[in-house]
Amino acid sequence: MTVLFSKKCEYGLQAILFMAALEEDRICSAEEISNKLNIPKEFTSKILQSLTASGLIESKKGKTGGFRLAIHPSKIKLIDIVEAIDGLESFNSCVLGFSNCSPKNPCPVHKEWGELRNKAYEMLSSETIDKFKEKTLNKISVL
Amino acid sequence: MTVLFSKKCEYGLQAILFMAALEEDRICSAEEISNKLNIPKEFTSKILQSLTASGLIESKKGKTGGFRLAIHPSKIKLIDIVEAIDGLESFNSCVLGFSNCSPKNPCPVHKEWGELRNKAYEMLSSETIDKFKEKTLNKISVL
């Protein structure tokens, strides 16, 4: 079990935080990201490709090619990455797996979980990723 | 993606909440639970078997057999069911998937996520499942 996001999404979050922590406009290859973050190389490529398709990052082909953010880190929030990869469905589904969980047909923990879920959403959308630069660099330096 | 727990765990939570909402000591079959909760029949059996092994419920074999709680609902918390099925690892893992996430090597959202996680844990262990009886009955009546 992952905690909340799929592996793909976890890796995507890590990769974009990593890119945001680099010098601006620095292009880095899938291999570099794979090495720095210990993500399987080919899987890294796939995820970066899909993030390119979603418009969060952009790619440069050929020798000296690679990836970089397509949007300034001051305009990207963690939730944007989650949305691009896993979607936001989990923020709208019942934690106990009941169908039609809603204020009208609440599950036993509907209210309590709803509050937690909203806080999680807020946390992921409260700050843009440029704010995480230093923390990301510290974290990656020990990986 | 499930929200937080595996399907197995979601079904297990539903099943035990259901049993706790029945008359005390009432034995119900896997088939009944499967029908009431719309859980695949054979999968229901498997999950109930594993919950039996973990000691939360007990089984009676043969005709008129089935399952019932092995512990009084006033002594079972949601987190006990989660622990029996999914384990508690997700409450100790990094939400961004970084390794060695700890106060010494925190991920970018370590503090914030830690607080949310603790609240989720508290929510799941704050009340015993006898408290959910009425809400469960209401919910199941519309399934």
Add this chain to the structure above:
DNA sequence: TTTTAATCAGACAAAAATATCTGATTTTTT
């Protein structure tokens, strides 16, 4: 005592998630 209806164990199957491979294309460097 036979039939019926249940658990149980273990194998099996299908689907989804995760990971890898292959080869084509692109672009810079030599």
Add this chain to the structure above:
DNA sequence: AAAAAATCAGATATTTTTGTCTGATTAAAA
């Protein structure tokens, strides 16, 4: 012009999760 190093697309493989099947056993009811 050729070599090198990258993305990219699509197929394939592996692993995990989810779900199903079969047959043995158990125990009550007919």
